[in-house]
Amino acid sequence: MKVFTKEEVAQYNGKNRKPAYVIYKGKVYDVSASFLWKDGTHQVLHSAGVDLTYALEQAPHGGDVLEKFPVVGIIPSSGKSQTPSKP
């Protein structure tokens, strides 16, 4: 399993045909194939390339929605988001 830094994941922001990766509880998910992550944006407020652990706690769905997406790597010691992606 590839080990990412948050800075590396930030490159995969879904813009300009780049893949869209998001971090959740230390795992890096590839959500590029999702209709709900077009252009690296989800429901207007959330962007790909960041740690969404905090945002998912506030979301009207659980982290289980990510289970159908491939895990492409991990972030070491990243159980909690340090940079909430709330607006």
Added chain:
Amino acid sequence: MARVAREMVEKAGINVDQLVELLVKNAAAELTTYYYYTILRCNLIGLEGEGIKEIAEVARIEDRNHFEALVPRIYELGGNLPENMKAFHDISACPPAKLPKDPTDIKAMLTVLVEAERCAVRGYTHICNLTAGKDHRTYDLSQAILNEEIEHESWFSEFLGEGPSGHFMRRGETSPFVSKFLR
């Protein structure tokens, strides 16, 4: 545009441009769902399909009503609908509720229907959370739509046998919660 109404929402701390974008995306979801549900309804045939057809039709009509109810609020807040219908389809807040490969597979049909409703329930919960106590009119509208989406989800979920039924089909007119925005 309702200039003062928009100002009040901005002063309450809401990013109105983001809110409008969310409303447009959800309006797109409603209209596209209305379209895709039309195809689903046409294919709900046979002993099992006909049993679901009536609630699918009510959900279809109510989703169209939701689109109609959302549009004035979008324009009041200074937004607009995209000129291009395809662009509108593609910005939908929910994935297309496409006909399953085997339309005679009633479980697959119900899964498409319930997933569409669940996406809507999440979307309006999100808008209610954003606007609660800040944008009273959008909250009221979103809450009314949410009430109907929750009932749609329950109908399809109960047909899938996910749990005991607490619901029955509509009695009387469609859109009991949203109709006040359509008069």
